[in-house]
Amino acid sequence: MKRIISALLAAVLAFSLAACGSGSQPTANQEPATAASQAPAAAKTAAPAADPAPAAEPAQTGGLPVLSPSNPVTLTTWITSNYAAPSNDNKLTKLLKDKLGVTISYEIITPDNADQKIGVMLAGGDYPDLVGAVELNARFITGGALIPLDDYLKPDVADVLYTHVEPYWNRLSFDAGDGAKHIYVLPNYNRYYGEITGGTNYSASGFWIQKDVLADAGYPDIENMTLDKYFKLIKDYMAKYPTIEGQPTIGFEILAANGREWGLTNPPEYLAGAPNNGGVIVDSNNVAAIFADKEISKTYYQYLNQMNAEGVVDQETFTQTLDQYLAKLASGRVLGMYDQRWNFGNAYDSLHSAGKDERTYVSLLPVYDGYKPYYADREVMNINQGFGVSVSCQQPDVAVAFLNTLLSEEWQKLLSWGIEGEDYSVGADGLFTRSEAQRNNAKDLVWRASNRLEALLDILPKHQGTYSDGNAYSADDQPTEFFATLVDYDKDFLTKYNKKTWRDFLNQPPDNPVYYPAWNIALPDGSEAQMANTQLTDTSLQFLPKAILAAPSEFESIWSDYVAQIGKINIKAYEDAVNAGIQERIANWG
Amino acid sequence: MGSGAATNTRKRSFWSVVSGQRELILMSVPLLLYKVLFSYVPIGGWTMAFQNFKPAIRTWYKQQWVGFDNFVKLFTGLNGERFIRDIGNTLAQSLLTLVLGYVCSIVLALLLNEVKNIGFKRVVQNITYMPHFLSWIIVAGLVSTALSVPTSGGIINTVLMGLHIIDTPILFLANPGYFWGIVAGSHLWKELGWNTIIYMAAITAIDPALYEASDMDGANRYQKMWNITLPCIKSTIVILLIMSIGNVLEAGFEIQYFLGNGLIVEKSETIDIFVLRYGIQMGNFSLATVAGMFKTVISILLITGANFISGKLGEEKLI
Secondary structure, X not given: OHHHHHHHHXXXXXXXXXXXXXXXXXXXXXXXXXHHHHHHXXXXXXXXXXXXXXXXXXXXXXXXXXXXXXXXXXXXXXXXXXOOOOOOOOHHHHHXXXXXXXXXXXXXXXXXXXXXXXXXXXXXXXXXXXEEEOOOHHHHHHOOOEOOOOOOOOOOOOHHHHHHHHHHHHHHOEEOOOOOEEOOOEEOXXXXXXXXXXXXXXXXXXXXXXXXXXXXXXXXXXXXXXXXXXXXXXXXXXXXXXXXXOEEOEEEEEOOOOOOOHHHHOHHHHHOOOOOOOOEEEOOOOOEEEOOOOHHHHHHHHHHHHHHHOOOEOOOOOOOOHHHHHHHHHXXXXXXXXXXXXXXXXHHHHHHHOOOHHHOEEEEOOXXXXXXXXXXXXOOOOOOOEEEEEOOOOOHHHHHHHHHHHOOHHHHHHHHOXXXXXXXXEOOOOOEEOOHHHHHHHHOHHHHHHHOOHHHHHHOOOOEEEOOOOOEOOHHHOHHHXXXXXXXXXXXXXXXXXXXXXXXXXXXXXXXXXXXXXXXXXXXXXXXXXXXXXXXXXXXXXXXHHHHHOOHHHHHHHHHHHXXXXXXXXXXXXXXXXXXXXXXXXXHHO | OHHHHHHHOOOOOHHHHHHHOHHHHHHHHHHHHHHHHHHHHHHHHHHHHHEEOOOOOOOHHHOEEOOOHHHHXXXXXXXXXXXXXXXXXXXXXXXXXXXXXXXXXXXXXXXXXXXXXXXXXXHHHHHHHHHHHOOHHHHHHXXXXXXXXXXXXXXXXXXXXXXXXXXXXXXXXHOHHHHHHHHHHHHHHHHHHHHHHHHXXXXXXXXXXXXXXXXXXXXXXXXXXXXHHHHHHHHHHHHXXXXXXXXXXXXXXXXXXXXXXXXXXXXXXXXXXXXXXXXXXXXXXXXXXXXXXXXXXXXXXXXXXXXXXXHXXXXXXXX
């Protein structure tokens, strides 16, 4: 009897485990199958064009399901952003739920960790509903993670999104590797509507310097800036103030953290009067070539080597992480660094909210003799940055409807300005204004976590420029708001330089070349070009810090080792791929 | 009961043995399935090593087959230089960690065994094994802060300068020469107490009569340690050593990843980081698979080698 029972038990156990195993297997197999079949199906319906692509669902208007609280849905999102997830009591989260019935679940990853996470996601083949990356979305597209949105992007389907992408169809469509171009990703920044009122702030590259350094030197002339002048300002200030708030003053930081290698590798192109094309300089014949091993680079790194010998460069600059770097900036004792403004925004904000406005930064534009600065460019629309709908999404039309609704002016105002009456008020002239308290709220990181959806908005398509009622997209872009929120220190600082906005410290950008910028030309996964690009970055990361920190007498020998090492890389594959991309853009975008 | 039945009649047929042991066999089926599913089925993924694998193509046999191209890519040229350097780093870091960790945890176990004050012994044990429960990201943060310059909270430099051993702070994380030591030291700090637990357990199993007998013979503490405790836990030591030889290519990943930087990459980069950078990050899954295969094959060779040598020396064997 006992035997029979134990045998039975064992059998049941074995059977149940086997069942579990086989039960999960078909689903795993099924998923890719549906994913694979979904894409061709969508492509097929595109050809006849008579049939509205999204499967007919009840309660549709304009081909998309209506989002309402009576039909609650949860959308999972994967977002690359420097912003944190909103707190649980967030009022806009509540609003989304009450008005649209949509609950967002977040997975947020910072840009420096995104590439490996993407690799893991592609290998797994299972994605959240909405996938939003920056720079690296091409990997999702060629990896088969995103569905083409062409069938939704029609005037009678996702009308708002259609208006958003329609003028830029050629730029935004991308070949996933099957020879046909589709739009997979909705651009998150720099698609402008109406008049561009922004331009008060500047978010890109420069050799940044603490405002107090300039103030202390008696607001010297900053036109025709050179490396010599820039570092002389820093050295003079360091000599005068060896400590700031009791801690040693740091002259210059060189950012080289994971995913921010451009802090080390990009400056030579600016010094040589070229705009940001990433690892290449594109000449007037539209031919791209790397500059990492050229004379313009050597001059810059040798200069840094000299500065290091004079004690201006932070000793720890190459061993610190991005967080440690930002913490140092926020401590107010770093006088200068090359960086992009968006990258150190958190440090800037925390200095600002601590009232240390003299420790915040303004950009200078040093160039070599005979070159004109080309740091600022015309804002280019992000391609392959922003949200796409994944192949794992069970209700792609709900996801598209959500994006479509949120791009409406009503929701855009809620997301960027806030709730009328609570976060801003409408003046008699129809212009949005904020009270002092409301402005202070907007500076407060804690308040923002429970009243703004910053990470979501960062990656959503946006109505930048002006709304149909003439107001700017956000408070930061509203000229009246910009001047009203300037603290006295900054007002005085701007007056001293006879400038109105931070943007005025920059060069006047000429029209962008058609292909611009070359840095976002996607190099296919696993290609020779991509391999060469990574090897080049790694080689720079290995040799340049060493060259900068070495004794000046050793610089030459390290530099020639570096150049020899670059010689072993298949640079031609990389340059050819970038040049092919440039030619392709000139042919299709022109 | 099955074995009892088997001894009765030597020449029973295979099927009668099976039926005699059917409960045992049935009970082992789930484990067998588990092993097959999670240890053997994934080996099928090795086919990726011979493909130009693209995740967008979901059917594996439709991938492009490229023969040994990926092996050539991994072992020659600039990648080859880097990979071979990384194998060296992995082995060096791993062996250093292994040897240091081994010797120190055995010594600590022996010393703790001699502590007669139970309260003190427990306190020491608790303090030494607590760091085991910290995740590597936290440990890496602690290590990086501890090794930085005094103004950034670098306690080690502060102490060394306070003792006038050095005049200017040492940039530990900017000098490749220190890195292997930092890895081994961090592992030691984190895992020392935890690793002693198994030896402490082995020591408690030693027959107290042996100690009593040696007391009669007038052995002192050191003689008892050397002649009784150590020989009695030798089999445990050897088994654990063989098992860890198989893991010698797993030098860990986290601490090298968090603390590594361009200045010290020549000593810090391990195989796992190479795989992450040139495989996963670049979507080059085939190259990552080749590196993974290589690791597995070397590990199997190492573990069978260690097992064989141990057997030759008349010591315990794993298999």
